[in-house]
Amino acid sequence: MVDSERLRSWLKQYHNPDVAYREIMSVTNQYRGLHPEQSLYNFNDGSRMELVNLSGTIPVRYKGSVYNIPICIWLIDTHPQNAPICYVKPTSDMSIKVSMFVDQSGKIYLPYLHDWVPSESDLLGLIQVLIVTFGDQPPVFARAKDTDPYGANSFMPQPSGSFVPYPTTYPPAPPSSNFSGYPPYPPTSNNAFPGYPPYQTPYTPYPITGFGTPQPPVGTGTIKEEHIRESLLTALEEKLLRRMKEQFQQNQAELDTLKRTQDELKQGKMKLDSILSRLEKEKNDLDKNITMLQDKEQELDKAIERISNEETIDVDDAVITTAPLYKQLLNAFAEEAALEDTIYYMGEALRCGVIDLDVFLRQVRTLSRKQFMLRALMQKCRQKAGLSI
Template identity: 70%
Template sequence: MATDECDIRMWLFKYRNLEATLREILNVTSHYPGLQVLKDYYIFNDGTPMELVQLNGTIPVRFKGAIYNIPVCIWLMDTHPNNAPICYVKPTPDMSIKVSMFVDQNGKIYLPYLHDWNPNTSDLLGLIQVMIVTFGEQPPVFAKPQNKEIPYPMNSFGSNSFMPYGNTPYPPTNYPNYPGYPPSSSQSTGSYPPPYPNSYSGYPTPGGFGSANSVSTSGGTGTIKDEHIRVSLLSAIEDKLLRRMKELFQQNQAELDTLRRTQDELKQGKAKLDVILSKLDKEQNDLDKNITLLKDKEEELDKAIERVSNEEPIDVDEAVTTTAPLYKQLLNAFAEEAALEDAIYYMGEALRCGVVDLDVFLRQVRTLSRKQFILRALMQKCRQKAGLSV
């Protein structure tokens, strides 16, 4: 048994995540002093032994208004917290395991929290809290029948009662071993008190309520009366019905949650479809308007073509008329200057292609440039006279 942080750190020397595992162990032992840190060999199903650290002791569980100690053993893998711990219920010799969907006949614990273990979100403290809640609904142990016919106080906690938390502890008792569950050398030392004092006998017998070895409280006669059997049967039936109702409720609740999620998804899909349909309607309206506008333009174009085709041919030179002689002079000078510009361009192309000689090119370009300069000067004077921008 580790007594301080230094011993635990030394035991965790071979663990891959020493600091993280140490923090979790110290956090658990500070919240649940009934758990103690031990080191022992764990035997896997294939017979392979491995020296591991374990949390061994009791956790307090509330059942029907009272607090009870449940003995558990939590083995921490050397890869903790990357892999889930291996957990067992360890009843005392006067106790038996209550097999359920959470505990098998060997005492091994199966919880969704262990199955869905996530090293980023799961830890030992959360695991123990889940155990407390689960065992508070389905206790994992019950008392064995006793043969002593002596008067003793009797409680009525149903078919799964166990020892209340805080009674006077008796000397330590060695826990039984299970297949795949190694014997602990540290248990023989009896370093911490067991959670089930032998003086408390308020446990029902397992299974048959009419067993000859069952003990009654009516005067210590060692017999069970009909009313006791009736009360026990009613209690067992009530517990079974409650568990069945809870299972049905959880199943229906899960189906209802699924249906609600489906409804939310359908509502979101409907909203998206409404937005898409509204966009399509808007685009359809715009398309109809554009089609109507194009048809009107097409009709106007057809009428213009028909009108032009019925008219007489137009002389291009007479198509543009000016309102004053000054404007006509300006227009003629602009047209002639543009023609000279084109002539100079084509002279350059002729020189490049070798059609004309350089002397001919220079002489012609000089003549055309002189005319172009005179026309540009004329256009500038005309624009000044007409009051136009130069």
């Protein structure tokens, strides 16, 4: 049972505590063998930080049986922006099986971690990838025991959670029936594999390999030379197949990386083509604008040259009206504009404290009344002249 309050207190230092809390609770609800803890994590640069981790075991199906693999998943304080750090944590009777996914220290390397996407990747998906990966290639095996008379040449997981050595040949039957080191062979050969007696035991059975294991004939308690030879060939075949599978997985991972790189390059090429086409269009528009500006510049030069050759024009003469009505309208407009400026500057004078409020109100009232009369006069003149109001 997860202590929610304690977990939330551990996640206070995280950048996205709500997201981390939801993912941890989702994992612990589905995988009861994992539980959250808080402890110090030592980084490669020597720094240390209090981080939350998920420790325990995950169920892995290997050759028809389910085994508990011990792991530890450390959540960085920036989770889920950065991928977690994962380790295999073998017990005292286990050893780490180094592969392309697990190094000697137990650190786990996966494409899912390398290509971590904050918006798509999460802890539940990570654990599911670990289960599938470890189902193909177990990360730990049991230490060889001195009591093994023949030595283990292949290793298989045991349902208790560890990995135990699985001998390719059975030891000879002991002469005394009181010897309990190994269970006796059955007296008949009526089983699923004719010629090979089943290995019966009151304990949890070993998973059956895909190649079969040569065993001595029924009723004999000795191992012949051909049995040892077949056992060695089987072990060699398993090792070669394992190496081929590892090489295939490595090449497949490299091929996937190259495909992703190719897709990224294609997308980049499409973006570059789009940018180039847009730049080409902008260049054409710019050339058109330059041509138009050059034409306008030539027109201005000609107008300046023509004006410079003409006589000087008096501004006052240029605005003389053609009729008394237009002159009255022009004078009213000019006086109204002057009153507008006067009112504005009086407001500025009041704001700066140059005049009093009483003086300001009295003068503005007088000017506004005069401005109203001028605007009424302009409206009547425009109506008389037939201009738009």
